[in-house]
Amino acid sequence: MLGPEAVFNPGSLLAMWAAGIAGSAAVVARWRIVGPGYIWLSVGVAGLVGAGAWFFEPGPVVAAAWLAGLGAGLAARHNTMGTVLLAFSAALYLVSASSSSLPAPALTGSVALGGITGEMLLGHWYLVDPRIPRRPLQRLAAAGASGVVLDAAVVLSLALPLAGSPTGLVISIGLAAMSFVLMVAVWFALRYPSYPGVMAATGLSYLAVLTSLGAVSALRVLVMGDATLR
Numbered sequence: 001m002l003g004p005e006a007v008f009n010p011g012s013l014l015a016m017w018a019a020g021i022a023g024s025a026a027v028v029a030r031w032r033i034v035g036p037g038y039i040w041l042s043v044g045v046a047g048l049v050g051a052g053a054w055f056f057e058p059g060p061v062v063a064a065a066w067l068a069g070l071g072a073g074l075a076a077r078h079n080t081m082g083t084v085l086l087a088f089s090a091a092l093y094l095v096s097a098s099s100s101s102l103p104a105p106a107l108t109g110s111v112a113l114g115g116i117t118g119e120m121l122l123g124h125w126y127l128v129d130p131r132i133p134r135r136p137l138q139r140l141a142a143a144g145a146s147g148v149v150l151d152a153a154v155v156l157s158l159a160l161p162l163a164g165s166p167t168g169l170v171i172s173i174g175l176a177a178m179s180f181v182l183m184v185a186v187w188f189a190l191r192y193p194s195y196p197g198v199m200a201a202t203g204l205s206y207l208a209v210l211t212s213l214g215a216v217s218a219l220r221v222l223v224m225g226d227a228t229l230r
Contacts, residue, residue, distance in 0.1 A: 002092040004216040009056065011012075011054075011055075012053075012096075012097045013109070013217060013220070014052045014053035014056065015050070015062060016097040017053075017213075018050040018065070018093045018111075019090045019091075019113070022042070022090035022093060022201075023047055023089075024042075024114040024118025025039060025118065025121075026087040027118075028122055028140075029082055030133060033133060033137055035129075036082075036123060037125070037128070038125045039082050039086070039106075039121070040073055042077070042086075042125075043072055043073035044072070046118075047073075050065060055095070061095055062092075064092050068089035072086045072087035072089060072150075073098045086216065093110075094106060095098035097109070098214060103136055105151065105155050106117050108147060108150045108155070109155075111151070111220050111222075112147030113209075113212055113216075114146075116144035116179065116208045118140045119140035120205035120208070120209055122137055122140060123205055127198065127202065134190050135185050137190050137198070138191075141183045141190065144183045145180050145184055148176050148179045148183070149180055152176040156223070165214075166221055169222060169223040172218040172219045175211050175212075178211045178215075179211040185204050186201045189201040
């Protein structure tokens with residue numbers, strides 16, 4: 001029987017989200033297309049989410065991840081150091097999420113939430129600095145869309161065959177499908193050559209952040225509830 005505690009709790013959800021944000025920021029920093037301002041923005045968002053993870057599950061790993069993120073912010077003007085610290089912070093957050101969850105869904109949840117949130121943050125930064133190329137935005141959108149599908153497949157496989165009501169399954173898959181469709185729309189909006197294309201993509205990304213959070217949470221609650229019925 002799959003134990004509910006191995007699937008979902010708020011601390012692990014926030015830890016995997018923080019891991020995804022820090023990881024996507026490390027990738028963007030590695031591409032060398034943004035200045036320190038974007039790193040500060042990403043560090044701030046990841047730090048807020050990480051603080052929430054620590055609130056629900058305080059521990060040395062989350063604290064170390066938060067401090068590594070702070071270090072990345074302080075070293076943002078030195079690209080290599082900032083990138084390394086962001087990647088280290090992401091790895092620590094992922095370790096924390098995996099310690100109270102399972103490694104595979106922790107990783108897929110981080111990819112889904114990180115790709116979508118990272119695209120939203122970079123799209124927002126594009127509105128500040130329109131010189132940023134669009135291909136990185138499309139790559140993050142593709143990562144987020146792929147992550148949502150992979151996460152749904154991995155999490156649902158933990159509880160097959162489902163023993164509970166199909167209503168939760170319909171809601172969970174519906175949210176995941178909506179997130180996927182929104183990120184596909186983001187990808188196509190970014191192909192529109194003028195400035196409004198990125199504005200539309202960024203707006204769609206905000207919606208996708210909400211639906212992907214709902215999908216990642218609902219899928220894990222569904223599996224948790226199904227596990228208690230066995």
